[in-house]
Amino acid sequence: MVVCAGAKEQKHQYYLAHQEEIKARVRQYQDEHKDEIRTRRHDYYEENKLEILEQCRQRYIQNKPDRSEYAKRYYQEHKAETLERMNQYYLTHTEEGKTRRKQRYQLLKEEIKAQERARHIANREHIIEHQRLYNKAHVQEKRDYMREYVVAHPDVGRDYRRRRRAWCKGSTGQFTSEEFRLKCEKYGKRCVYCGKEVTLTADHATPLSRGGSNIIENILPACISCNSMKHMMTYDEFISYLKGENRLLESDYTALCLAQ
Numbered sequence: 001m002v003v004c005a006g007a008k009e010q011k012h013q014y015y016l017a018h019q020e021e022i023k024a025r026v027r028q029y030q031d032e033h034k035d036e037i038r039t040r041r042h043d044y045y046e047e048n049k050l051e052i053l054e055q056c057r058q059r060y061i062q063n064k065p066d067r068s069e070y071a072k073r074y075y076q077e078h079k080a081e082t083l084e085r086m087n088q089y090y091l092t093h094t095e096e097g098k099t100r101r102k103q104r105y106q107l108l109k110e111e112i113k114a115q116e117r118a119r120h121i122a123n124r125e126h127i128i129e130h131q132r133l134y135n136k137a138h139v140q141e142k143r144d145y146m147r148e149y150v151v152a153h154p155d156v157g158r159d160y161r162r163r164r165r166a167w168c169k170g171s172t173g174q175f176t177s178e179e180f181r182l183k184c185e186k187y188g189k190r191c192v193y194c195g196k197e198v199t200l201t202a203d204h205a206t207p208l209s210r211g212g213s214n215i216i217e218n219i220l221p222a223c224i225s226c227n228s229m230k231h232m233m234t235y236d237e238f239i240s241y242l243k244g245e246n247r248l249l250e251s252d253y254t255a256l257c258l259a260q
């Protein structure tokens with residue numbers, strides 16, 4: 001034991017005395033045997049993969065508090081330059097970053113959503129207050145943005161207005177532009193009342209003002225003229241009215257619609 005310790009000490013002393021020389025020799029060896037070393041390392045890694053990864057994982061867990069503490073301290077001490085560096089990186093790697101974030105999100109979707117929810121709940125008051133102040137400071141910007149958005153996405157604007165109208169009348173449910181499109185196709189893209197192939201609007205079979213809901217089952221495609229004529233009548237009432245006025249088309253199409 002003593003001999004061992006003595007030999008170790010001797011070795012260390014030798015190393016200290018010949019440090020530069022030894023380092024140069026090692027470097028030379030490494031340069032001359034590059035491929036061999038790489039292969040050996042690779043083989044060793046492949047053979048001990050699980051063990052190595054487990055060691056890395058343990059080290060990662062052990063050092064995590066220190067690391068995040070250090071990162072926090074570093075950020076506080078070098079805030080301006082860190083932000084500048086991040087900004088520069090972001091500007092030069094915009095597309096790369098987008099792709100990476102998208103991939104990460106797809107991979108960890110559920111976890112990220114849960115985290116976001118938890119963060120939102122924990123900071124609810126703060127977030128609401130922040131949003132309020134932001135909205136207050138950016139009223140005109142927001143309005144402009146919304147206006148442009150609605151022009152670029154007419155379906156979204158239409159859905160929004162429809163939902164708002166329904167909400168104002170206290171009705172429940174909502175249908176989408178896609179559902180309405182399918183409904184129009186189902187009725188051969190024609191008005192259910194006059195059978196004309198013109199611009200179709202969403203008619204509430206039972207009007208919202210009479211307790212009808214805004215779900216797709218209560219929606220029929222109708223031309224502007226029939227829709228405004230129907231006004232507050234229900235589907236059955238309007239059909240009777242049209243019959244009374246002798247304006248209902250006795251075509252196959254009308255029969256089909258009535259059978260629905």
Ligand SMILES: [Zn+2]
Nearest residue numbers: 191194223226
């Ligand atoms: Zn019509």
